[in-house]
Amino acid sequence: MYETLLIPTDGSEESRAAIDHGIALAERLEATVHALSIVPEGPHGAMKRDELRAEPQEEAREANRLVESAAEDGGVDVTSEVREGVPQEAILEYAGEIGADMIVLGTVGRTGLDHVLLGSVAEEIVRNSSVPVVTVQPAE
Template sequence: MYDDVLIPTDGSDGTRQSITHGVTIATQFDATIHALSIVPEGPLGTLQSDAAAPAAHRAVERVAVDAERAGVDVETAVEQGVPHEEILAYADEHDIDMIVMGTQGRTGLDRVLVGSVTERIVRMADVPVVTVRFTDDIRIEDAEEADRIAREALVAESPDADAEAITSLEEPHRTSASWIVSLETDSETAHVHVDALTGEARVARRE
């Protein structure tokens, strides 16, 4: 019934619940998840900044981590343009059966952008649209705490790693209610996702 589920994400807190919901649906129907993030442009000109594209890639990576953890096939894409237009175009081009997205973000700007895009998708999409309201409170708000949790998770998963030798590659950053902490040991680099709601840590990728 549902073979392809699209989860648009902008990296705001308001998309976290929609990611969880979308992964659950895909698991139930053995569907493929499509994680899509848009670097927005609008009638007033481009909203793109130096940080916008990397943030979009981090946002879809967060969906991919959750999908892969659940054993669900996932495809990721980052596009540039007017958000609701790009989402609808992607849905049409990839034969999407369902769209799952948040109704609002936590901050004032997120609330306006996420809410207005979702409203347009609901009105204009040719496929079912499941909207998910953001309700949870962020618990891990401090970057230092996220870094500490990430280091403990890395040591727990890599017993040979020297805790004193772990260094940070960059400052932790938060997207979709998850801190992403990039760390390096003597033998590898690791990207650890720390759930800002629960404090759960996941080693997402190693090189």
């Protein structure tokens, strides 16, 4: 029933709980995981100051490596992809492309003005996804 799980990640501390839950689900369901990182584009794609030190594509690849490492530790097959675009749109588009059966993502990533301007990526995905979405609160 659930053979393909999509775990979008931004590499934030908050996303790690979602990665752990997604990999645990994949282990139990014997599912394949697709890790996805989005490099935001457009005027609201500005990164926080502390993120300006690294190239956005490299940061996205590093975020995916967190999923890859967890999948490897759990014996789960994983594929990684980096895309550019509006995060919620790119995530839903990619989910359709790969035939995802479920999306597992964290509920918090962006903060401050970025969150106010962009709204909640998780909320948009929950509202617009055609497949089940598991949202995971960050670990405390």
